Amino acid sequence: MALTETSTPSIAAPRGGALSRWVSRHAAILLLGLILVLLPAVANEFLLDQIVGWSLALGMIALSLMFLAGYGGMVSLAQMTIAGVAGYMVAVLGASSLPTISLFWPWWVATPLAIAIAVVFGTLSGALSARTEGIYTIMITLAIAAAFFYLTLQNWPIFNGFNGFTTIPAPHFWGVNWRAPVPLYYLILFFAASSYGAVVYISRAPFGLALQGVRDNPRRMEAIGYNVAAHRVAAHAFAALIAAIGGVLLVWLNNQISPFSISFERVIDVLVIAVVGGLGHPIGAFVGAIIYVILRTFALDALLAVGLDGRRFQTIIGLGFLLIVLFSPDGVIGLWRRWSARLRANGGSRRL
Amino acid sequence: MSTIAERMAAAGAGAAIELRGVTRLFGALAALTDITLSVRPGERRAVLGSNGAGKTTLLNCVTGDFPPTSGTVRFFGEDVTILPPHERIRRGLRRTYQISLLFQRLTVRENVYLACRGVSRGRFSFLRTRAGEAIMQSVADLIALVHLENVADRLVGELAHGQQRQLEIALALAGAPRFILFDEPAAGLSPTERGDLVAILTALPSHIGYIIIEHDMDVALRVVESVTMMHNGRIFKEGAPAEIETDPEVQRLYLGGGHG
Ligand SMILES: Nc1ncnc2c1ncn2[C@@H]1O[C@H](COP(=O)(O)OP(=O)(O)O)[C@@H](O)[C@H]1O
Ligand SMILES: [Mg+2]
Numbered sequence: 001m002a003l004t005e006t007s008t009p010s011i012a013a014p015r016g017g018a019l020s021r022w023v024s025r026h027a028a029i030l031l032l033g034l035i036l037v038l039l040p041a042v043a044n045e046f047l048l049d050q051i052v053g054w055s056l057a058l059g060m061i062a063l064s065l066m067f068l069a070g071y072g073g074m075v076s077l078a079q080m081t082i083a084g085v086a087g088y089m090v091a092v093l094g095a096s097s098l099p100t101i102s103l104f105w106p107w108w109v110a111t112p113l114a115i116a117i118a119v120v121f122g123t124l125s126g127a128l129s130a131r132t133e134g135i136y137t138i139m140i141t142l143a144i145a146a147a148f149f150y151l152t153l154q155n156w157p158i159f160n161g162f163n164g165f166t167t168i169p170a171p172h173f174w175g176v177n178w179r180a181p182v183p184l185y186y187l188i189l190f191f192a193a194s195s196y197g198a199v200v201y202i203s204r205a206p207f208g209l210a211l212q213g214v215r216d217n218p219r220r221m222e223a224i225g226y227n228v229a230a231h232r233v234a235a236h237a238f239a240a241l242i243a244a245i246g247g248v249l250l251v252w253l254n255n256q257i258s259p260f261s262i263s264f265e266r267v268i269d270v271l272v273i274a275v276v277g278g279l280g281h282p283i284g285a286f287v288g289a290i291i292y293v294i295l296r297t298f299a300l301d302a303l304l305a306v307g308l309d310g311r312r313f314q315t316i317i318g319l320g321f322l323l324i325v326l327f328s329p330d331g332v333i334g335l336w337r338r339w340s341a342r343l344r345a346n347g348g349s350r351r352l
Numbered sequence: 353m354s355t356i357a358e359r360m361a362a363a364g365a366g367a368a369i370e371l372r373g374v375t376r377l378f379g380a381l382a383a384l385t386d387i388t389l390s391v392r393p394g395e396r397r398a399v400l401g402s403n404g405a406g407k408t409t410l411l412n413c414v415t416g417d418f419p420p421t422s423g424t425v426r427f428f429g430e431d432v433t434i435l436p437p438h439e440r441i442r443r444g445l446r447r448t449y450q451i452s453l454l455f456q457r458l459t460v461r462e463n464v465y466l467a468c469r470g471v472s473r474g475r476f477s478f479l480r481t482r483a484g485e486a487i488m489q490s491v492a493d494l495i496a497l498v499h500l501e502n503v504a505d506r507l508v509g510e511l512a513h514g515q516q517r518q519l520e521i522a523l524a525l526a527g528a529p530r531f532i533l534f535d536e537p538a539a540g541l542s543p544t545e546r547g548d549l550v551a552i553l554t555a556l557p558s559h560i561g562y563i564i565i566e567h568d569m570d571v572a573l574r575v576v577e578s579v580t581m582m583h584n585g586r587i588f589k590e591g592a593p594a595e596i597e598t599d600p601e602v603q604r605l606y607l608g609g610g611h612g
Contacts, residue, residue, distance in 0.1 A: 205476040206469050209458070213466045216455035222437040223415060223447055224523060225470030234476060 060246030073215030083247025126236020165260025278331025444530030458514030
């Protein structure tokens with residue numbers, strides 16, 4: 001477990017004076033952070049927003065699934081739907097090209113309220129699935145995702161049917177126009193990095209450790225004093241917060257939302273991203289997202305270039321998924337772990 | 353009617369564990385039939401009986417893992433029959449499992465930490481525990497008690513069977529237990545580890561009572577003051593260890609029976 005060994009070694013937080021140790025232990029992620037912060041100096045708008053920005057926002061939604069599935073053993077297919085609820089609510093409560101539906105409330109009312117509604121939605125669907133396990137959790141959350149998809153498709157007064165909403169810009173505040181490419185990129189980077197940091201931190205805090213206990217053995221968790229159902233619901237609420245923020249960012253980035261943003265395909269995409277990246281560590285969600293975004297963006301052209309039907313890119317994603325699941329059930333970061341474990345002499349124990 | 357109810361309540365008032373008319377069905381099979389049992393605070397009791405006698409099911413009814421089909425369970429006078437397990441644990445009940453139920457993908461220290469945190473406040477805390485906090489000392493003490501210091505930071509899934517059994521015991525001693533249920537704690541332990549187990553049990557503060565299910569009579573009869581014999585989901589004999597050892601019916605059904 002190379003990544004957890006090096007980046008999350010202890011229940012107990014590091015004591016003062018350990019700053020340099022902390023920096024060296026987190027060298028890889030700090031370097032990645034630095035590159036992402038400096039990226040706007042060299043990257044064009046397309047790379048910035050349509051590749052990296054999209055990956056980070058989508059990565060947040062996959063991160064919310066990683067938190068539930070990797071730490072809690074709960075595979076929820078409702079995470080894209082929760083993101084969609086937040087996205088739709090931003091369009092309904094705030095601004096869009098549809099004055100007949102949108103309420104045009106100021107962003108500082110509309111956005112927090114949209115996120116709050118999505119968190120309530122996520123908490124309730126968590127409560128519905130908290131007493132189930134395994135395949136039943138998947139089925140219930142899939143049913144929730146299906147119900148919301150058909151609701152948006154068929155409801156015109158609130159969701160505007162299959163047209164959905166367009167022109168849903170990020171707000172303008174602190175003298176910054178956040179819909180401009182570089183500010184929007186930094187906005188997404190800030191929330192993606194914050195949610196990543198929060199998940200990493202909480203995974204070693206009582207709440208996160210207890211969630212891993214629930215994953216490994218819910219019956220024993222009850223027998224050492226934990227209310228397992230309450231813990232699961234709380235995990236769903238926390239994951240919903242991350243997914244909801246990711247959903248709002250995604251809508252601001254794409255400038256639109258419709259039922260096809262939350263269709264079965266998109267719901268499954270989030271699962272594929274999280275599993276391909278790897279459920280063993282929060283970084284897996286972002287690794288999976290960048291792979292997905294690059295494939296979606298370039299596979300079509302690459303296929304056409306070699307004389308194949310461009311629509312086959314879905315087949316490529318499917319085959320890639322199959323290969324990863326077959327050869328590395330813990331995803332790309334699992335490959336990375338095994339590879340780096342082979343380089344190091346001793347890989348057995350985890351220091352605490 | 354009221355006098356009977358009053359007398360029953362009075363009889364149960366002083367007990368740590370009080371079962372009345374507890375029956376547990378699994379489909380058509382009665383794993384427990386009309387069990388009435390009372391154990392004093394601080395009392396140490398062995399429950400003996402052949403495989404399938406209903407011993408584990410008895411513990412499951414006390415902890416709430418499987419609630420009784422009928423009958424009542426009281427813990428220190430409080431009716432806990434329909435209380436979820438975690439509520440009983442928070443009231444001072446503890447248990448070990450016959451087949452280890454551990455957190456395989458966490459380390460030994462994390463396992464013990466979860467047990468200590470589970471009976472304290474801050475179970476939902478988003479703030480990490482600092483190295484100097486008292487709970488970390490309790491965790492270290494429990495690990496030392498079961499001699500797992502040198503594997504404290506190994507994943508539980510990598511431990512030897514005997515070490516997992518030791519950890520199983522440590523998890524039941526977290527916090528301030530009032531009454532502990534041990535389900536065959538010596539099974540899978542080496543002779544040395546059995547000695548350690550006897551030492552741990554005898555060193556427990558005298559106010560902590562326990563029920564121990566144990567096939568190894570050398571262990572069982574050394575650490576208890578009373579014995580309950582079970583057969584086919586019923587209690588058929590209760591007494592002091594010396595009485596039980598010499599009882600002809602016990603000899604026939606259990607001790608001489610070449611049990612597993
Ligand atoms: N979860 C269960 N489902 C069905 N039958 C069970 C279950 N647990 C125990 N039993 C049955 O109840 C009886 C008593 O089992 P148990 O309490 O485990 O006995 P002991 O611990 O004395 O060996 C056995 O016949 C067993 O097969
Ligand atoms: Mg048993």
